[in-house]
Amino acid sequence: MSARSEALGAILCPECPPLADGLEHRLRDRMHLAELRRNATDWRGRLALGLALIGPGVLVMLGDNDAGGVVTYAQTGATYGLGIFLPMMLLLGVVAYVVQEMTVRLGAVTRRGHAELIWKRYGAFWGWFSLVDLLVANVLTLMTEFVGIRLGGQALGLPAWLTVPTALGFITYALVGLRYWTWERISLFVAALNLIFVPLALLAHPDWHSVAGAFSGHGWIVPGGFLSLTFLLLVSANIGTTIAPWQLFFQQSCVVDKGLLPQDIKAGRRDLLLGVAGMVLVAVALIVLAAQTLKGIPNAQGLDADVILHALRVKLGDGLMALFALGLVEAGLIASIVITASSAWAVGEAFGIERSINAAPRQALGFYLPAIVGTAVAAAVVMVPGLNLGFLNLSVQVIATVFMPAAMLFLLMLLNDRELMGEHVNSRARNAASIAIMVALIVCNGLYGVATLFPHALGA
Numbered sequence: 314m315s316a317r318s319e320a321l322g323a324i325l326c327p328e329c330p331p332l333a334d335g336l337e338h339r340l341r342d343r344m345h346l347a348e349l350r351r352n353a354t355d356w357r358g359r360l361a362l363g364l365a366l367i368g369p370g371v372l373v374m375l376g377d378n379d380a381g382g383v384v385t386y387a388q389t390g391a392t393y394g395l396g397i398f399l400p401m402m403l404l405l406g407v408v409a410y411v412v413q414e415m416t417v418r419l420g421a422v423t424r425r426g427h428a429e430l431i432w433k434r435y436g437a438f439w440g441w442f443s444l445v446d447l448l449v450a451n452v453l454t455l456m457t458e459f460v461g462i463r464l465g466g467q468a469l470g471l472p473a474w475l476t477v478p479t480a481l482g483f484i485t486y487a488l489v490g491l492r493y494w495t496w497e498r499i500s501l502f503v504a505a506l507n508l509i510f511v512p513l514a515l516l517a518h519p520d521w522h523s524v525a526g527a528f529s530g531h532g533w534i535v536p537g538g539f540l541s542l543t544f545l546l547l548v549s550a551n552i553g554t555t556i557a558p559w560q561l562f563f564q565q566s567c568v569v570d571k572g573l574l575p576q577d578i579k580a581g582r583r584d585l586l587l588g589v590a591g592m593v594l595v596a597v598a599l600i601v602l603a604a605q606t607l608k609g610i611p612n613a614q615g616l617d618a619d620v621i622l623h624a625l626r627v628k629l630g631d632g633l634m635a636l637f638a639l640g641l642v643e644a645g646l647i648a649s650i651v652i653t654a655s656s657a658w659a660v661g662e663a664f665g666i667e668r669s670i671n672a673a674p675r676q677a678l679g680f681y682l683p684a685i686v687g688t689a690v691a692a693a694v695v696m697v698p699g700l701n702l703g704f705l706n707l708s709v710q711v712i713a714t715v716f717m718p719a720a721m722l723f724l725l726m727l728l729n730d731r732e733l734m735g736e737h738v739n740s741r742a743r744n745a746a747s748i749a750i751m752v753a754l755i756v757c758n759g760l761y762g763v764a765t766l767f768p769h770a771l772g773a
Contacts, residue, residue, distance in 0.1 A: 656683065
């Protein structure tokens with residue numbers, strides 16, 4: 314127990330026992346935000362409050378541009394060039410905003426995490442169902458993050474035995490050794506490095522006329538047709554790298570741990586919009602870069618990060634290849650940080666134990682340990698030689714698409730629970746948009762399944 318904890322506890326409640334360290338940090342964060350809200354009477358105060366509330370939305374969306382996403386976007390650009398997938402990124406950005414905005418409202422209004430609400434509203438069976446789905450998908454996704462870290466490090470001349478354990482150590486320290494406010498600021502700094510792909514795309518000197526044409530409908534040529542297995546696979550993978558179950562759990566828990574209230578929902582939406590803009594910008598940059606440098610490579614949808622790095626070295630030189638490798642490491646690192654946190658929050662919420670990054674490790678072993686073990690398992694697996702990395706990456710993204718309709722169904726039911734949400738319950742328009750997204754996901758999954766099992770059934 315720190316002296317500061319005892320002093321703060323004495324002020325708030327002189328007759329109460331001393332505050333736990335985690336509760337002390339949480340209270341200080343809440344008091345800081347409350348002070349900023351009181352002072353938000355002019356543009357300076359509103360700006361200070363707005364900057365303080367930035368975090369969950371930017372982290373969830375830039376963390377979504379993970380190492381697997383980087384490879385998926387590169388595979389997409391290499392396969393289809395500057396075509397239909399560029400405007401599709403804008404559409405997927407809208408989809409991501411619609412889905413994640415609901416978690417902002419749900420977290421700010423209920424002040425409960427996603428896993429906790431599922432367990433309390435729908436019982437242990439569905440609680441276990443959603444938790445197991447999340448943890449399995451998280452471990453699989455973390456494998457792709459460590460693959461990116463390993464291969465990016467190797468391209469920079471660093472051996473896997475150094476980069477993977479170092480990254481695991483940093484991720485563990487960030488979750489266990491930092492308290493929420495510091496964890497968030499450091500994570501935001503790492504996330505900002507995701508934008509390194511934008512100047513990299515510019516330095517590749519793309520054909521801007523073709524880029525503009527893609528957004529106006531020109532160049533939408535899909536070899537094999539829109540029902541071909543390759544096209545459906547990449548559509549599913551791009552959806553999976555844009556919206557995934559971990560994002561629902563992460564952002565809602567992040568909103569709760571940060572201390573957002575109903576009056577902060579508008580600021581939370583702006584934070585999310587900033588994150589979506591960054592995600593779409595990076596996704597477009599990566600597709601443009603791949604279309605410029607990788608187009609025409611045989612079996613491009615099977616590319617892994619190692620092949621992409623080699624091709625970039627040949628086409629753009631060592632310097633730009635090194636920038637891509639650095640971005641790949643960053644993408645894997647920021648995604649691992651936020652996905653590991655989503656696992657910790659979900660386990661803590663599900664079992665009613667400590668569920669805050671503000672908690673000291675000795676007080677919250679059950680909160681930190683499962684997440685760290687899952688991340689360590691993922692790191693250990695990618696050290697195994699001979700993995701089919703391209704197949705692993707696309708498979709993980711497709712699995713996220715398959716799991717997403719069930720995750721969205723729980724989210725939608727919670728958002729329509731007037732007892733929980735009050736005046737912030739979903740509108741008819743939001744419900745219609747959400748149902749349309751769920752139906753589109755199910756149709757996409759169904760078409761991909763038919764194309765996989767019966768390659769000629771769709772006439773492609």
